Amino acid sequence: DAKTTQPNSMESNEEEPVHLPCNHSTISGTDYIHWYRQLPSQGPEYVIHGLTSNVNNRMASLAIAEDRKSSTLILHRATLRDAAVYYCIRFYNNNDMRFGAGTRLTVKP
Amino acid sequence: EAQVTQNPRYLITVTGKKLTVTCSQNMNHEYMSWYRQDPGLGLRQIYYSMNVEVTDKGDVPEGYKVSRKEKRNFPLILESPSPNQTSLYFCASRSDRAPYEQYFGPGTRLTVT
Numbered sequence: 001d002a003k004t005t006q007p008n009s010m011e012s013n014e015e016e017p018v019h020l021p022c023n024h025s026t027i028s029g030t031d032y033i034h035w036y037r038q039l040p041s042q043g044p045e046y047v048i049h050g051l052t053s054n055v056n057n058r059m060a061s062l063a064i065a066e067d068r069k070s071s072t073l074i075l076h077r078a079t080l081r082d083a084a085v086y087y088c089i090r091f092y093n094n095n096d097m098r099f100g101a102g103t104r105l106t107v108k109p
Numbered sequence: 110e111a112q113v114t115q116n117p118r119y120l121i122t123v124t125g126k127k128l129t130v131t132c133s134q135n136m137n138h139e140y141m142s143w144y145r146q147d148p149g150l151g152l153r154q155i156y157y158s159m160n161v162e163v164t165d166k167g168d169v170p171e172g173y174k175v176s177r178k179e180k181r182n183f184p185l186i187l188e189s190p191s192p193n194q195t196s197l198y199f200c201a202s203r204s205d206r207a208p209y210e211q212y213f214g215p216g217t218r219l220t221v222t
Contacts, residue, residue, distance in 0.1 A: 032209065043113075043199050043213030044152070087152075096209055097203075098168075099144070099152035 004088045009104040012078045020073040020103050022088030027068050032091040035062065035073050037084040038102070044087065047073065083107045111136050113214035115200050121220045122190055130185045130217050132200030138212075139205040141183040142167065143164075143175065145196040152199070158183055159205065190221040 005023040012018040024033065029070040048055055048062045050071070055062040061074040075082055087102040113134045122128055134141065144167075154167030158177040172194055174186040183192035183202075187194060197218050203211040 032207070034209070034211075036174075036211070043201075043216050044211075045213065046210045049208050049210070091209060097209075098154065099203075101151045 003090050003098070004100055006100060006103045008101065009106065011106045011108060012075075014107055014109050015077050015078060018075040018078045018082070018105065018107075020075075020086050020088075020105065021070065022072070022090050023070050024088070024090045025069040027090055033062070033064060033068075033071050034089040034091050034097070035060070036087045036089065036099075037082075039081075039084045039088070044099070047086070048071075049091075067106075078107045080107050080109060111212065113200055113202055113212050115198075115214035117217060118159060118215065119218050120193070121222065123222055124191055125189050128187050128190060128219075130198060130200075130219070131220075132183045132185065132214060133181050134183075134200075134212065135181065136212065137180065138202040138203070139180070141177070141200065141202045143183070143185050144199045144201065145169065145194075146199065147196050155185070155198075156201050180217040190219075192221050195219060195221050 032049050034049040036044040037047050038044045048060050050062045050064050053108050063072045085102040087099050139160045141148050143155040144152045146152050155173050156175040158164045161180050197216050199216050200214040201220045202204045202212050203209050
């Protein structure tokens with residue numbers, strides 16, 4: 001049980017921003033929120049993580065709700081190369097990282 | 110370059126023939142794990158290891174064994190493979206300190222006939 005909820009799929013147009021939501025309503029105070037993505041025919045790769053504050057890196061931004069029960073991964077300008085399955089993970093005991101079904105992002109030219 | 114390597118990348122075998130999939134990481138990570146990925150079921154954890162000589166079951170450990178004799182290596186052993194173990198397997202490693210970023214290998218596609 002991944003204990004996160006994500007939409008099964010989303011679509012975006014190339015060059016437009018994408019907001020990928022994740023619900024983790026049972027999150028505890030010490031749980032990190034991690035995002036990974038899996039490109040076709042590859043292993044998952046780390047995208048970003050956060051605890052309480054919004055985070056930015058070269059790949060994406062992570063916006064975390066004030067109550068921490070949800071978060072949004074933001075791709076500022078989607079490219080065709082961003083088409084992948086995106087996983088939101090509640091990392092809750094430092095020993096176990098459980099993946100749900102993720103969101104399949106399709107980017108249209 | 111930081112990486113997790115797996116071998117072989119592709120393997121076709123027959124029921125009951127013991128096999129080992131190797132996994133190695135060059136980042137001196139304490140934590141390593143194995144996942145399998147099946148259509149419609151996502152990534153499921155098979156076994157994990159928090160350090161040398163310390164291993165524990167994940168969500169789907171039946172039919173698999175692992176060992177962690179050295180920090181860098183974490184082989185997955187199928188003593189008597191069966192067709193329901195046909196899957197895509199990923200090895201992963203991470204540090205046991207924040208931010209716990211996990212690195213994945215390229216995957217091993219196993220077919221058991």
